[in-house]
Amino acid sequence: MHFVEAKGILTGSGGYYGMNIYRGCSHGCIYCDSRSKCYQFTHAFEDIEVKQNAPELLEKALRSKRKKCMIGTGAMSDPYMHCEEELRLTRKCLEIIHKYGFGAAIQTKSDRILQDLDLLDEINRTAKCVVQITLTTYDDDLCRIVEPNVCNTKRRIEVLEMMQERNIPTVVWLTPVLPYINDTEENITSIVSECVRTGVKGIIDFGMGLTLREGDREYYYAALDRYFPGMKQQYIRSYGNAYELPSPHAKDLMALVRRICKENGIMYTPEDCFRYMRGLPEKQTQISIFDL
Numbered sequence: 001m002h003f004v005e006a007k008g009i010l011t012g013s014g015g016y017y018g019m020n021i022y023r024g025c026s027h028g029c030i031y032c033d034s035r036s037k038c039y040q041f042t043h044a045f046e047d048i049e050v051k052q053n054a055p056e057l058l059e060k061a062l063r064s065k066r067k068k069c070m071i072g073t074g075a076m077s078d079p080y081m082h083c084e085e086e087l088r089l090t091r092k093c094l095e096i097i098h099k100y101g102f103g104a105a106i107q108t109k110s111d112r113i114l115q116d117l118d119l120l121d122e123i124n125r126t127a128k129c130v131v132q133i134t135l136t137t138y139d140d141d142l143c144r145i146v147e148p149n150v151c152n153t154k155r156r157i158e159v160l161e162m163m164q165e166r167n168i169p170t171v172v173w174l175t176p177v178l179p180y181i182n183d184t185e186e187n188i189t190s191i192v193s194e195c196v197r198t199g200v201k202g203i204i205d206f207g208m209g210l211t212l213r214e215g216d217r218e219y220y221y222a223a224l225d226r227y228f229p230g231m232k233q234q235y236i237r238s239y240g241n242a243y244e245l246p247s248p249h250a251k252d253l254m255a256l257v258r259r260i261c262k263e264n265g266i267m268y269t270p271e272d273c274f275r276y277m278r279g280l281p282e283k284q285t286q287i288s289i290f291d292l
């Protein structure tokens with residue numbers, strides 16, 4: 001990893017802001033879109049760029065904002081990669097979010113988030129905290145191939161259970177679904193059933209498939225050659241050089257998810273899930289006699 005002094009930390013405006021404390025990732029997921037050349041990485045993807053002044057930038061930004069809102073992290077780089085074990089920049093940023101009364105929406109695949117469970121609990125109590133966990137592959141052996149350097153799906157489900165025990169709301173990203181690999185009814189049913197059991201608020205999927213662009217495609221195809229001989233040729237025959245690669249079972253799998261979600265009161269459209277995650281309800285503030 002290497003360290004940089006960033007010029008800014010928040011993106012977005014109005015009722016929701018996003019931040020990325022790190023650039024790159026050490027989880028090694030074979031499908032990662034963040035590897036795409038359009039993101040203009042000037043260093044190796046695994047050579048994590050650390051925005052070492054992120055907490056200072058965040059505090060300066062939040063101190064000047066009059067209206068509280070949700071602060072999201074994890075869209076481009078997982079905030080709980082291996083380097084967070086040592087650096088704890090995500091925790092420092094969460095402490096600042098809590099200090100200024102903002103809410104947090106955190107997306108991760110890692111059980112390292114449990115290191116900050118006490119802080120997430122406090123943010124959820126005073127504002128709002130939504131924990132988003134990515135689940136793609138229920139089978140442990142397949143999960144180790146697809147997402148090799150991070151805890152498996154069973155452990156992530158345990159994270160969902162622990163959030164449920166604390167009444168911290170959760171959303172599951174059921175994406176990407178890899179054509180011919182994990183796009184089975186058994187896999188999707190197993191994941192969604194655990195979502196029901198652990199009381200998730202919503203499940204996000206963008207059509208039961210995968211997207212590939214320059215940079216990401218080459219890495220993914222190399223992994224297919226390594227672990228699924230002949231699969232790359234099947235992809236090329238089916239999809240050519242397309243950006244969107246829907247599963248041949250997409251329609252049935254999406255109907256399956258919608259049905260289970262409707263039966264159990266779980267949000268299942270991205271629009272509903274994002275609206276929920278990005279909305280920070282107004283908190284009723286008690287007036288103390290010392291404020292008069």
